[in-house]
Amino acid sequence: MDYLIELISEFKYRVVSSLINQYHTGWVTAVPGFTWCFINMFLVGVSSLLVVFLAPVAAGSGIPQIKCYLNGLNIPRLMRCLTMFVKGAGVVLAVSGGLAVGKEGPMIHIGSVVAAGISQGRVMFFRWSLRSLRFFRNDRQKRDFVSAGAAAGVAAAFGAPVGGLLFALEEGASFVYQRLTWTILFASMVSMFVLALLKTLIHTHSFNFTPGGLASFGAFTFLDTFSVSELLLFLVMGAFGGVSGALFVKANALLTQYRQKYVTSKYGKVIEVVLVSFLTTSIGFALIWLVQDCGPVAFTTNPHPLKLMCADNEFNTMSALLFNTPERSLRILFHEPPGTFNVTTLLVFFPVYYIIACFTYGLSVSSGLFIPALLIGASWGRVIGNWMYSTYPETFPRPGKFALIGAAAQLGGVVRMTLSLTVILMEATGNVIVGLPLLMTLVVAKYTGDYLSEGIYDEHIGLSSMALLPWEPDPLSSSKRAYDVMCSPVVYLEPVMHVRALVEQIRENLHHGFPIVEGPVNPPRFSYGTLVGIISSEHLAIILKHRIFLKEDGSPMRSLEYADYDSEYPSYAKLQDVLQDLTEEDLEAHVNLRPYMCEAPYSVPETMTMNRVYHLFRLLGLRHLPVVDSENQVRGMITRKDLCRFRFERIGDQLRVEELTFSKKVKPKHPGVM
């Protein structure tokens, strides 16, 4: 992908810059502008068409979706091979089409899909399946693989294997155990190794490689000491990044709501993308002409320095920012010597790019947010760096240091990661010493930002009405007990049932799991018999689909084989559909659930406090939990949704508990906060 983007961008910039050199006076200056616009709109349009028509789930960075997936929610088609190809092609086209997007977020999604596919040894698209990997075909194993894949994606994107691990732990994996941590780090290391080796092979044809990722920030060898006063300034920058990030999130959320309402047709989405591409390019072109700031060409690493109206040994510095891939612009902001940028150039670039990036995130293209946010931050950070340089040129000879901190602050303010982002950026700069200032900046950015809004991923998850379980229960939730939270009446089954009775019991209540009980049931007294097991809707669907009923003498017609499960995974038949397929004859049969139920389910006494229930749920990765009384009689069921049912607030000494009402339509708006 990196190579393709480089090829396409190189070609594009070569064509446009030769046109600019040809037509640089009078009205014909518009020729290169239109050429540039046209190329970009074409590339971006194709990217958008792919996403909209082939795999809508490939839009955006994929990080919110991965977060939901790892939290235990299933998102259809997220882990499909087709989604991955669309994402890959889409991001190549979008980035080389000059949109304000990065390729790093999508790398994480692609990594996850690869991992999910490898672990299953099966590609749905090609109807291909590998028997020896059957062991991994269950949700938990798959989730672990997906975390490792996401980490490998980060490792490849930023050359940050440890950062990748921490990203997977901070954003994803619900159940952290040691072997998993291990696996994840190993995958990340291999990913970075292969990437670095391939990159070197392509460029230098030798086996001497430098470890690193796609978005290398260049070596920050000049950073070795910090003064305490500098660190204080970094904290202020962190706070500014938090405010600026929160504003970005709020504006983008409003825009997304607007889009959800008015941009609904498929063609509408494509047209919107092309329009944004047109505006991005034409504004960029206009700025390059309008802001005439020239820098010495001698020190620059910019491969396409546009001369325009500058002197012979100078180039247009705005073009370094806008007539370049975003990664390269970032490196230029970090490393070029102090005189390169005029403060005016940066102060014009910052708000313009801010608005463009804000419009871009949420479009129907594959797009990452990391690089644009870093670029915004680096631009205002470099403004501060320039000021510091002009005030104390001796003490602060490198404005790039401030650009780095600004970039971190802005990105932290938008995505609200701290730990993992610190390590990712530390590894991307290749310098351990920046870790401490980065962490301080990011912590301040996070807290300032959190005061004003949620992180962009949580905001988008909220807008798409999905219910994430936070890491820990509300500290006030110990005032509630299992009986306050549980659902009742309970939809229960018996070990041996008449199929008609079973169907009647579950038809209107298609839950994910059903408790299996024995003995007298007395619903008015909230007592549903003794708990003897539990069965998931998937297994029930398989049993009914394969007609595993009893013969008249009570012996089973056939028993369920492992292959029956395996051939279905992960797209089990929907219980709903199976129920409709049952014939009148089937309904008269009996079914014995005992051999297929889980006969020792986790359960909790009804008096257990809610926060202990929550820990059980979260740590063991449960989806439903029977609540029993002291005689092991089922009293209710707790599901993921019930855990988000209450919102606690402490007002003075009073504890106010608000119960949220759920229906299939109305889901919690900000599930991340609970």
Add this chain to the structure above:
Amino acid sequence: MDYLIELISEFKYRVVSSLINQYHTGWVTAVPGFTWCFINMFLVGVSSLLVVFLAPVAAGSGIPQIKCYLNGLNIPRLMRCLTMFVKGAGVVLAVSGGLAVGKEGPMIHIGSVVAAGISQGRVMFFRWSLRSLRFFRNDRQKRDFVSAGAAAGVAAAFGAPVGGLLFALEEGASFVYQRLTWTILFASMVSMFVLALLKTLIHTHSFNFTPGGLASFGAFTFLDTFSVSELLLFLVMGAFGGVSGALFVKANALLTQYRQKYVTSKYGKVIEVVLVSFLTTSIGFALIWLVQDCGPVAFTTNPHPLKLMCADNEFNTMSALLFNTPERSLRILFHEPPGTFNVTTLLVFFPVYYIIACFTYGLSVSSGLFIPALLIGASWGRVIGNWMYSTYPETFPRPGKFALIGAAAQLGGVVRMTLSLTVILMEATGNVIVGLPLLMTLVVAKYTGDYLSEGIYDEHIGLSSMALLPWEPDPLSSSKRAYDVMCSPVVYLEPVMHVRALVEQIRENLHHGFPIVEGPVNPPRFSYGTLVGIISSEHLAIILKHRIFLKEDGSPMRSLEYADYDSEYPSYAKLQDVLQDLTEEDLEAHVNLRPYMCEAPYSVPETMTMNRVYHLFRLLGLRHLPVVDSENQVRGMITRKDLCRFRFERIGDQLRVEELTFSKKVKPKHPGVM
């Protein structure tokens, strides 16, 4: 501590080197040798006296003990203030006394004690207590603080905050949740920040500091590319490190068994330490005279280059290794130019120091193993580096690179950490790029080593007969169910009891927790009534100690206040002692346990498979778990020990299950393996 060690060592080396320059021919050369021996023996002797007589638990690095503590075992006096002071003073004296020990392991222990103390807001030694920190006075909170303290110790020792976090996660924390990860990283960062600032203030009196730790390896700026063939060589070095490390562990384990048997008296231990110190110093002195390898004095950073019989512009290179603090020797091995060391010098130094370090670990002094192991590894690594340099001087101009990999391989072979050690060493070198080769080397070293022996910490834990719970159950353990594992008969209590009956019930069975049951009990049929709650031995002891009995009319005499608990924590009265203090009158009273029991305990059905029970135990950090039947009748109890009761082996297609027998004397020898 660092400053003190530097002061004392500086003084010592100045005295001895001036003596050497004075008496350098004939028999009087023995004068500086004896002076050196005497100073060292004095320093080390005092260190040993402190440890042996004031705080025996301060011996060694403290890492195995911290590991046990975080696993859920209580080790008396481990977290005391006195232990910390003895550890600190002891390690300063031992390191400046020239023993083959490092100060890094003890830093981890000290960090943990500080954290435990701060979190409790109470220092037992000074009888000082802070009311506002009462919230943290429970085992779980304290354990979290201890993990953070250990991480802060690593951060201070190696300038490795992320490494510290990973160390705490890899070696310690049982229950990893996000907020903990966070807290740990924050503590580590602050720790490194303060250390780096203080170090700079002491040395340069300025606020411009370079982040870094005590054991800085110096900047590896020359490392930027690796070739694939080099990486293959690193793998071989990893394997050698694994073998060499395993040999070290085995030899040290034998020595430790010998010590446990024959060196038991307090004075014996001190004499052993002084003897080892004498041998270390005199062998070192002899080697400096015997191996006459001279290097050019021009490039060295060695502050005390001994000339001895070398030419005027040269110095004795063996003295660079032995007449120096180990940290400085390590830096010299990493960074001095290729010509500095003769292969012979290194080949003599390696086995001698190997044997000395092996004898030293396990002595009754505070001593870390990291630096000696790194030094051993760096010496053989540099041998390889020298060979490579002499064969291909163009391709491998820096033997220090191989010294680094050798050091990592050796340390990895001894301690068997991978993930955390990679990051620790990466941060200590200040170069992100070494991460990949380090990880590859360490993984190979771990697997090679694991094939031959356990890691040194697990070996020592095994030798001291403590039972660690591994992270995950044996994959074969799903063949066992809760009823196979549980203890029965059960020592049960009733909600309201005659004190005499209670005492009779528990006198012979002082467990950590007792289930509270109601209804008919039928021990011959393994049925012990309905589970209604559970009470820990600590709470029971408090109730009995404060005589919370019932009046004749059934109302309680007084109720237990929070202060009653708090004043006892963490040294609850022993249940045993409380029982003996009960008078005849007390025994006639009744006690109502209902208000003080946990009324909604976690419990599992008897048919649950052992690996699910194990996960519940490990993830929720339980110490005892009632097993119930389908009517919620108690059938047995599972404790930590029961989880290690079976050893599984698959021989061909057969599953062999061996039941280990426990008594108070015989505990599992290798609990780490299970």
